[in-house]
Amino acid sequence: EAQVTQNPRYLITVTGKKLTVTCSQNMNHEYMSWYRQDPGLGLRQIYYSMNVEVTDKGDVPEGYKVSRKEKRNFPLILESPSPNQTSLYFCASSLSPDLEAFFGQGTRLTVV
Amino acid sequence: AQSVTQLDSHVSVSEGTPVLLRCNYSSSYSPSLFWYVQHPNKGLQLLLKYTSAATLVKGINGFEAEFKKSETSFHLTKPSAHMSDAAEYFCVVRVYTGGFKTIFGAGTRLFVKA
Numbered sequence: 001e002a003q004v005t006q007n008p009r010y011l012i013t014v015t016g017k018k019l020t021v022t023c024s025q026n027m028n029h030e031y032m033s034w035y036r037q038d039p040g041l042g043l044r045q046i047y048y049s050m051n052v053e054v055t056d057k058g059d060v061p062e063g064y065k066v067s068r069k070e071k072r073n074f075p076l077i078l079e080s081p082s083p084n085q086t087s088l089y090f091c092a093s094s095l096s097p098d099l100e101a102f103f104g105q106g107t108r109l110t111v112v
Numbered sequence: 113a114q115s116v117t118q119l120d121s122h123v124s125v126s127e128g129t130p131v132l133l134r135c136n137y138s139s140s141y142s143p144s145l146f147w148y149v150q151h152p153n154k155g156l157q158l159l160l161k162y163t164s165a166a167t168l169v170k171g172i173n174g175f176e177a178e179f180k181k182s183e184t185s186f187h188l189t190k191p192s193a194h195m196s197d198a199a200e201y202f203c204v205v206r207v208y209t210g211g212f213k214t215i216f217g218a219g220t221r222l223f224v225k226a
Contacts, residue, residue, distance in 0.1 A: 033214060040121070042202055042216035043156075056211045090155065097212035098144045098163050103155040 002027045006091050006104035013081055013111055021076045021107050023091030031094045032074040033058070033101070034066065036087040043090065049074055050097075081111040114139045116205050118217035126225045131190040133220045135203030138184060145186045146204040147177055150219075156202070162186065173197070198224045 004025045013019055025032065030051045035043040035058075045058030049068040063085055065077040074093075078085060088108050092101040119134040137143060145162040160171025167179045177188045186203060203217040 031212065035214075035216070040218055042118075042218040044216065045214050048212065048214070050211065058213065059215070092156075097206055097208070097214075100146075100158045100161065101156075101214075103157075105155045 002102065004091055004093050004102050004104040006089075006107050008107060009105065010108050011110070013109070015082055015111055016080050019078050019081060019109075021078075021089060021091075021109070023074045023076065023104060024072050025074075025093040025102070026072065027093060027095070027102065028071065029093035029095050029102075030071070031097050031101075032068070033092045034064070034074070034076045035090045035092065036060065036085075037090060037106075038087050046076070046089075081109075083111045085109065086111050114141075114143070114205060114207050114209070114213065114215050116203050116215050116217040118201075118203050118220045120220050121218065122221050122223065124223040124225065125193045127195055128192050131188070131193045131197065131222065133188040133201050133203075133222065135186045135188065135217060136184055137186060137203070137205045139205060139207050141207045141209065144206045145177075145179060146206070147171065147175070147186075147188050148202045148204060149199045150202065151199045159188070159201075193222075193224050195224050195226065198222055 033048040034046040037043045044060045047066040049055045091104040094101040115138045117136045147159040148156040160169045162179045170176045205215045
């Protein structure tokens with residue numbers, strides 16, 4: 001089954017404790033993105049990747065890092081999480097940027 | 113700069129009546145336009161997309177949208193609402209500005225009354 005898998009689905013952590021949210025797709029897609037969703041703001045793009053070793057900033061990259069060492073994986077790293085990073089995070093992938101994006105089920109992160 | 117404005121944060125309709133969700137965009141480049149739906153506690157699902165072919169785009173579940181370049185609009189419509197249409201809808205613009213940026217509208221929550 002074609003899918004985008006994020007882990008974990010739910011995470012509560014403390015300020016400053018490094019964490020990684022994983023994202024994996026099994027569709028051989030080149031384009032992958034991370035978004036955060038906050039009430040009243042829709043989804044905002046954090047980072048995106050056009051292919052392996054090619055990443056670029058979206059609209060809200062501060063406080064986040066990504067890497068793309070393999071085509072299928074695109075982890076989101078929070079080196080020192082803060083409470084304002086409490087949000088619902090989505091990973092997405094598509095064969096190319098002008099085609100349909102497939103979304104993961106989301107990761108609800110709470111930073112206390 | 114690129115932006116997306118969904119003109120209504122909430123829309124309420126009765127079952128069986130038409131649905132209109134409004135979206136205006138601003139882009140210096142030729143955009144690709146999408147509508148996505150998000151049901152409660154679920155991920156996002158593509159309803160339809162416009163990528164410079166026909167201006168009237170048909171999607172899943174009876175939804176369609178019309179691209180009007182002169183009005184910079186991409187409104188989503190459905191002739192007859194169903195209870196299962198109750199969800200949040202996002203208008204999305206994707207543009208190439210040296211890299212591909214994706215911009216979401218703030219969302220419109222659709223309520224369907226029996």
